[in-house]
Amino acid sequence: MKQGVIERFRAFLPVTDQTPVVTLLEGSTPLLNAPRLSKELGLPETAVWLKFEGMNPTGSFKDRGMTVAVSKAVEEGAKAVVCASTGNTAASASAYAARAGLRCVVLLPDGQVAAGKLAQSLIHGAEVLAVAGNFDRALELAQQAAKELGLALVNSVNPYRLEGQKTAAFEVVEALGRPPDYQFMPVGNAGNITAYWTGYREVATRQGLGLPKMMGWQAWGAAPLVLGKPVARPSTVATAIRIGTPATWLGAMRAKDESGGTIARVKDAEILSAYRRLARLEGVFCEPSSAAGIAGLVRASREGLFSQADRTELRIVCVLTGHGLKDPETPKTLPHKWKRVPADFPALKRALKTR
Numbered sequence: 001m002k003q004g005v006i007e008r009f010r011a012f013l014p015v016t017d018q019t020p021v022v023t024l025l026e027g028s029t030p031l032l033n034a035p036r037l038s039k040e041l042g043l044p045e046t047a048v049w050l051k052f053e054g055m056n057p058t059g060s061f062k063d064r065g066m067t068v069a070v071s072k073a074v075e076e077g078a079k080a081v082v083c084a085s086t087g088n089t090a091a092s093a094s095a096y097a098a099r100a101g102l103r104c105v106v107l108l109p110d111g112q113v114a115a116g117k118l119a120q121s122l123i124h125g126a127e128v129l130a131v132a133g134n135f136d137r138a139l140e141l142a143q144q145a146a147k148e149l150g151l152a153l154v155n156s157v158n159p160y161r162l163e164g165q166k167t168a169a170f171e172v173v174e175a176l177g178r179p180p181d182y183q184f185m186p187v188g189n190a191g192n193i194t195a196y197w198t199g200y201r202e203v204a205t206r207q208g209l210g211l212p213k214m215m216g217w218q219a220w221g222a223a224p225l226v227l228g229k230p231v232a233r234p235s236t237v238a239t240a241i242r243i244g245t246p247a248t249w250l251g252a253m254r255a256k257d258e259s260g261g262t263i264a265r266v267k268d269a270e271i272l273s274a275y276r277r278l279a280r281l282e283g284v285f286c287e288p289s290s291a292a293g294i295a296g297l298v299r300a301s302r303e304g305l306f307s308q309a310d311r312t313e314l315r316i317v318c319v320l321t322g323h324g325l326k327d328p329e330t331p332k333t334l335p336h337k338w339k340r341v342p343a344d345f346p347a348l349k350r351a352l353k354t355r
């Protein structure tokens, strides 16, 4: 079986035999059924499916786009890549640049990056610059650096990124045997929802299939697409979607409008509740941003979105964009079953009885 996004989907990607393939064998991520979550939402067990993109090599969907962007950068003779990032793009760029032997410069909003993501950029040897500003400012600086210093920009404004990312839609259709009825996902810079919509449209055309309704979710304090204007100081616990000026604004709006879907927002408390609920009900640990899509699903089902649907045939895909281990701090902020015990068995027995 072919492995890695470029080899698996070569015919649908902007590569030729001349393109050197820089890969960590990304993609081919699991599409897990979520029977217990489905039931809690009052749906049949077969309704909800989780596309667990945290299973990519660096722990997020960014790898799908990065393999194409870095391969094309090498083909075009680049010696260095640059990106601005809330963490996962940087982690991915750092790993793929290391693999290609390229210099990698990452601009991170100072103090706003989850620990695991920063650790990845550091260990892969990227030049990490913590910018005293938010993500949106870091992206402006990265674009300027690309233009004036001749570095290859590997943010999602790089069209090769979205080409690679669209392959996740191909995998979903392959696994379900058809497109889902709905797709729920978080939206930050809006590249990913745009890429999925492109992917679904392409398979629909090739195979004569229908299209899912695209349900994008922003965080309450970082919801420019919902408010219809940029947010100067975006704020949310979901750092990967803490973005005030989405770079692919129009793409997201088109995905929503053309599919008959929605772009709405959920509160941080809903995100954290969905985050923990998913881990406990299904054994799947995603990062807080990824749980925004699950929080959206909980809200939409409570509001009766599926009450008219043919429930036995209903298929809902939730994209879990990144792995929970990326952000080891957030779980500690929530209440858990946890206590200290003396190192003797009677104490252990007492502790287990009184829980």
Ligand SMILES: *Cc1c(COP(=O)(O)O)cnc(C)c1O
Pocket (backbone or CB within 6 Å): 060, 061, 062, 088, 089, 156, 186, 187, 188, 189, 190, 191, 192, 193, 240, 241, 287, 289, 290, 321, 322, 323
């Ligand atoms: C990048 C990222 C997002 C947001 O994706 P966009 O393409 O910017 O909308 C969401 N979740 C995680 C974990 C990410 O890394």
